Amino acid sequence: MQNIRNIAVLAHVDAGKTTITENLLFLGGATRKMGSVDTGSAITDSLQVEKERGISVRSACTSFIWENTQINLIDTPGHVDFSAEVERVLRVLDAAILVVSAVEGVQAHTHTLYEALCERGIPVLIFINKIDRPGADVLQVFKDLQKELKTPVFALQTCSDEASNEAIIQHLWTNETNELGDDLKELSLEVLANTDEEVLEKYLEGDVLDPSYCLSKAQNLCKQSKLNPVLLGVAKNGLGMPELLDAIVNYFPEVSIESESEPSALVFKIEHDKTLGRLAHIRMFAGSLKNRDSIRNVVANRDEKVSLIRKIYTNKHIDIGALEAGDIGLVSGMPEVQVGDILGSKNGVPENTTLQIPLLIVGIKSKNEADYAKLAEALQELSSEDPLLQFEWFKKDREMNLHIMGTIQMEILEMLLYSRFGVEVSFDEPTVVYKETPARETEAYIRYTMPKPCWAVARFKIEPGVRGSGVTYKSIVGVNDVLQKYQNEIKRTIPKALEQGIKGWEVTDIKITLIEGEDHEMHSRPGDFMIATPMGLMKGLLEADTNLLEPILKFKISAPEEFLGKIAGELNQMRAVFANPEFDDGKFHLEGEVPAATSMDFNIRLSSLTGGKGKVKFGFSCYQDCPGGEEKQREYKGVNPLDESQWILHARGAFKTNEWRL
Structure with missing residues (x-):
């Protein structure tokens, strides 16, 4: 079996x-002509919206061979609004190329990606790109990588005539170097010495370290993820690209192959084909998978039947018949498979990493009323490809909602729905996603015994939970009072029942205890406690009342010192809380927390305030109590369990007002 790199x-x-x-695709022989973002001919930007906007919005995987090594290369979106695509890709990687501009240097999303x-x-x-652009400063970017990312970096190259069209790169360790090269070499040796004890001993004793010795040590440490090699180049001119490919083979570890183990695979992406239907991109972590195999979906708890297995070579799907451990491929024949499903054994499959969570919700409607059903179908398909959209469809109100990361995502969705599905849409004004939590302790009693046949009686104790605790549930009722199968129904129903509280938002930080209950040997039926539980919980929330919680973001701001006063004033108006600033080289660094509702356009305001010299990095922190006067309630969507007669008819299937009926 050939070597594999999943990067x-x-x-x-x-x-x-x-x-x-x-x-990389062109050099690897995967394409005859190099694609271009500017002309819309990039192979990995295959969507029409990507060609028109010149940005990647979906991850794209393709394969090629370099130096007898199969490279499965995944291009990812760079905009923070499409972080969900990156999250899913991180679970299948063996290594990564992190690209940094020689002009802009370390930016906000660079931090997020590197930390993940x-x-x-x-x-x-790390590849420092655009070394030819005016303002390029390789040494400063190298220092910023050390200082801001706290990363152990080791330069493999230097350059001359940076910030000009004459820029060229040189190997740092085998050639006579210029002043930049001497500085990069000295900084790299310090990092290498701090990472390896043997090198440190030689370094402190003043030994002259042989370049081949340093490179060998660095290569080994890079494969262990203890050191990050740094290369330079100008991608638009192809400068540094062959060296980058060689480094992928020489400085990244080979994939660990467990071909004889039980099959284990992760579905990391879903797309749809007009002929083959739902297609699943999977990474095999162990064992193998062949056409017409059956394999257990351990997340969905069902068997899946594989029809065809393919690989992607420059947007061409090639039938390969089987997929071995360590490889990435495309599988058809699983019509209900979802992103995140694990096929076969869970062993060796990494847990998910969260980069961002959608903190905005927005209403969406078709401009042409005749496209109402068509839009719903399109949004269901898109939501299966990106589960974080969390599509909600309330038929009674003819309302559809999506959860989004930001306004750029809205623009891309609008273009995607038109180009792919032929539906023109408009959006309401997005609002922050609030949550609610019980204001005080209470008990709620529900007795669902009519109309027959049915019997479900329960008493819940409802208590506020500590912030960040989510939903906790326990039962102190014996199986003689409520059979275990009915208690299981209650437990399974609680998350769904808490999707909307009395103020229209998801309920969290709540402790629920089943303290009394009763089933009936003759009248209790499967599903009775699923119908009763939402009614009981909503009665309890109405009795306890709820407090609204708002999302809080943590932030880090860096800007020239002269802008501190203006920025601090802005932050105070935004209800931000922050520590004393730190000062360094004419800049200040400020950390704190701010409500998401007041900071949605702060990136733009900061750029305007500082003339583009300020940087801010946001990350989700927590949900906190929302101050009075800042609360945003909304109406309950669908059939409210507080309207018990309507709820029972709805839950029993007499009518439906949304697509997510119990």
Whole structure:
């Protein structure tokens, strides 16, 4: 079996990662002509909306061979609004190329991506792109990588005539170097010495370290994810691209192959084909999978039947018949498979990493009323490809909602729905996703015994939970009072029942205890406690009342010192809480927390305040109590369990007002 590298190209938006991907595909013989983002011919930007906007919005995987190594290369979106695509890709990677602009340097999303890669222990190669652009400063970016990302970086190359069209790159360790090269070499040796005890001993004793010795040590440490190699180049001109491919083979570890083990695979992406239907992109972690195999979906608890297995070579699907451990492929024949499903054994499949969560909800409608059903069908398909959209459809109100990361995602969705499905849409004004929590302790009693046949009696104790605790449930009722199968119904129903509280938002930070209950030997039927539980919980929430919680973001701001006063004033108006600033090299660094509702456009305001010299990084922190006067309630959507007669008719199937009936 040939060597395999499963890698992704990651970057803050506009750092040039898709251009790098196109270069690698061309050099690897996967394409006869290099695609271009500017002309809309990039192979990995295959969607019409990607060609028109010149940005990646979906991850794209393709394969090629370099130096007897199969490289499965995944191009990823760079904009933070499409972080969900990156999250899913991180679970299948063996290594990553992190692209940084030689001009803009370390940016907000660079931090997020690098932290996620470190959390997983994924080896990272850093590529400093655009060294020819005016303002390029390789040494400063190298220092910023050390300082801001706290990353152990080791330069493999230097350059001359940076910030000009004459820029060229040189091997740092085998040639006479210029002043930049001497600085990069000295910084790299310090990092290498701090990472390896043997090198440290030689370094402190003043020994002259042989370049081949340093490179050998660095290569080994890079494969262990203890050191990050740094390369330079200009992707648009192909400068540094062959060296980058060689480094992928030489500085990234080989995939661990467990071909004789029980099959284990992860579904990391879903797409739809007009002929084959739902297609699942999977990574085999162990064993193998063949055409017409049956395999257990351990997440959905059902068997899946594989029809065809393919690989993607420059957007061409090639039938391969089987997929071996360590490889990535495309599988058809599983019409209900979902992103995140695990096929076969769970052993060796990484847990999910969360980069961002959607904190906005937005209403969406078709401009042409005749496209109402068509839009719903399209949104169901898109939601299966991106589960974080969390599509909600309330038929009674003819209302559809999506959860989104930001306004750029709305623009892309609008274009995607038109180009792919032929539906023109409009959006309501997005609002922050609030949550609610019980205001005080109470008990709720529900007796569902009419109309026969039915019997479900329950008493719940409802208590506020500590912030961040989510939903906790326990039962102190014996199986002699409520059979275990009915108690299981209650437990399964609670998450669904809490999707909307009395103020229209998801309920969290709540402790629920079943303290009394009763079933009936003759009248109790499967589903009775599923109908009763939402009615009981909503009665309890109405009695307890609820407090609204708002999402809070943590932030880090860096900007020149002279802007501190203006920025602090802005933050105070936004209800932000922050620590004393730290000062360094004419800049200040400020950390704190701010409500999401007041900071949605702060990136733009900061850029305007500082003339583009300020940087801010946001990340989700928590949900906190919403101050009085800032609350945003909304109407309950669908049939409210407080309307018990209507709820019972709805739950029994007499009518439906949304697609998510119990």
